[in-house]
């Protein structure tokens with residue numbers, strides 16, 4: 001049965017449940033981690049540690065962006081790690097062939 005599912009399709013999605021606050025990110029960064037507008041960066045396949053560092057920098061004010069600074073202010077360290085690991089696990093091309 002499971003042999004009918006191509007291995008690539010199984011690998012395309014993270015196996016864990018989506019992080020609690022993922023829905024906040026989707027309008028701009030997409031469910032597949034590809035930014036939905038030219039100035040929304042792709043997060044798919046980005047390094048998790050780098051993303052955690054950026055989210056902490058938005059929260060602390062070290063890095064400033066009107067929207068991301070507000071969004072990061074509502075994230076705990078645990079949220080940041082879960083969201084970053086989720087996006088890091090997505091294929092960098094958004095899962096397109």
Ligand code: HEC
Nearest residue numbers: 021024025028029039040041051054055065067068071083
């Ligand atoms: C309203 C749109 C919007 C939403 C919602 C949003 N982001 Fe962003 N995000 C952006 C934009 C725009 C940037 C680029 C900021 C800049 O230009 O400095 C960014 C940057 C980032 C970066 C840094 C990327 C890099 O390459 O340095 C991370 C990580 C990130 N967002 C994660 C998240 C997460 C996680 C969520 C959900 C909790 C989220 N964002 C929600 C618009 C959004």
